[in-house]
Amino acid sequence: MSLKTIIDEVCDAVSIDRFDAIYGSDDPNALTMLDHAQQAGDEIARRADWQALLRTEMLVASGDPLPEDFQRLAPGGGIRAADGTFIRPVTNSGQWAIISQVGSVQPYYFISNGTVRVAPVTSGDGALIDYLSKDWIKNGAEFKAEYSVDDDTAVFPERLLVKNVIWRWRRQKGxxxxxxxxxxxxxxVQEINSDRGA
Structure with missing residues (x-):
């Protein structure tokens, strides 16, 4: 299904006429549907660790920026050294100030201002970051975070988008x-379990 077919299904369900086009339309209802579809997809992407959104990227060194499509670290690890050793997270800047100054065999990482810092610094060389991408929309080989054409598709089951847009539409209309x-x-819940192989 594409953005257009999703909105067509929603239009049928809420009893309004279908639109000739969604993206780029100046019809207020089409713009509302586009906004609902974007919000729905953003919510669905955030609420599960979808297999299609899992990514791995190599850090060249400590202090490298997070990937542009970074949403959050993958559960159960996140960052591992080049030799496969998991690097432990530090979530407090005060703790990081101490850990980064004290020598340690155990590597640690701290994410701040869109960068990944690793201590000891050499543990960051060639480290791998496992994360979930915010780019849940696909068009051909391109992934992106926002709709830009009517034939864009979602990487998760699009029937979830249809159902989500329907309740948002009804709520907006009172x-x-x-x-x-x-x-x-x-x-x-059913689709999340299916995606996990449960």
């Missing part, structure tokens, strides 16, 4: 949306 939201939540 209609009851609890049933639609409950259906979306139930389907989301």
């Amino acid at each position: 209609l009851a949306f609890d049933d639609q939201l409950a259906e979306f939540e139930a389907d989301l």
Whole structure:
């Protein structure tokens, strides 16, 4: 399914006429649908560790910037040294100030201002970062975080987008949306489990 086919399904479900185009349209309802679809996809991408969003990138050295499409670290590790040893996280700048000054055999990392710092510094050379990308939209071989054409597709099951956009539309129009939201939540759990192989 594409952005256009998703919105077509939503239009059918909420009983409004389909649009000739979504992206670039000046129709207020099309713009609202586009906004709902973007919000829905952003939410769905954040709420699960979708296999299609898992990425690995090599850090050249301590102090390297995070990847441009970085959303969050992958669960259960995140950053490992070139030899496969996991590098332990530090989440507090005060702790990092001490750890980065004291010699240690155990490597640590600290993410600050969009960069990854590693101590001891040499442990960052060739380290791998496992993360989840924020780029949940695909068009051909290109991944991106925002819709830009009507034939863009999502990397997760698009029926989730349809259900999410429907409840958002109903909520915006002041209609009851609890049933639609409950259906979306139930389907989301099912799809997350399926994506994990459960």
